[in-house]
Amino acid sequence: MLELDHVAYGYRAAEHIFRDVSFRVSAGTATAVLGPNGSGKTTLVRCAAGLLAPTEGTITRLETVGYVPQAHSSSFAYRALDMVLMGRARQVRIFRSPGAADRFAALRAMERVGIADLADRLFPTLSGGEQQLVFIARAIATGCPLLVLDEPSTGLDLKNQVRVLTLLRDLKADGMALLLSTHEPDHALYLADSVVLMHRDGVVAGSAAELLTAAQLSGLYGVGVSTLEYQEGNGARRRTVVPRYGSAKTLLSGDSQLPPSAPINS
């Protein structure tokens, strides 16, 4: 369980990126943080993971955290498997090498993420998306019941986005607590029970069903947004979020009052 209580953070004194942020992530649930570029998503998830100390408020973590950083290049000349094995550091006693159980857990995590074939590749030679999948496998290999992920699907192709989101849903069903930041409202619709919206004039936290609406998302991003309902092959009804492409003038005025678009049945 992770709980933030009236949390604020500022990189400089008296200049808060956000303040008064309160929410809880319980076992078996996922919370998605959404907001425009620069609104403080990474800062918030780094606070939640314990990498930054909040300037106000308290953060309670009942479990250790597996953390997936935002995609970044790295020059560590380790094999991908060794990067994932680093996630087992807590289980490996000091001055001991990882054992067979650690190697099994690391390989199993790589299989779940679909990158077992990359095990012997040197990390810096992997593409950005492949490196992102290695970081996700490393967090899973930790065995931590709480995962904090900073934009886990950024840089991934459609198949890998589906693979990662399905995996995260499975982990949630297994009882893990998940906190992730994302630029994709659709991913939040698929995965999240709760959302944290980083509005410029204040942070709003609440249930995904209540907050992932066209009106909230239009206000959040300053662009017209429609939500469309559709039916999947298995009969499940889903919603998807579609931005309104318009003239630069429409963007500047942030028009969210357009009539709803017609649903597409495919």
Ligand SMILES: Nc1ncnc2c1ncn2[C@@H]1O[C@H](COP(=O)(O)OP(=O)(O)OP(=O)(O)O)[C@@H](O)[C@H]1O
């Ligand atoms: N180390 C730092 N020192 C000073 N300011 C910072 C630092 N890191 C981030 N900021 C500023 O804090 C604000 C929030 O940044 P943050 O990276 O948390 O936003 P974000 O919502 O994750 O952005 P994006 O969607 O572009 O990744 C931005 O204005 C950014 O310029």
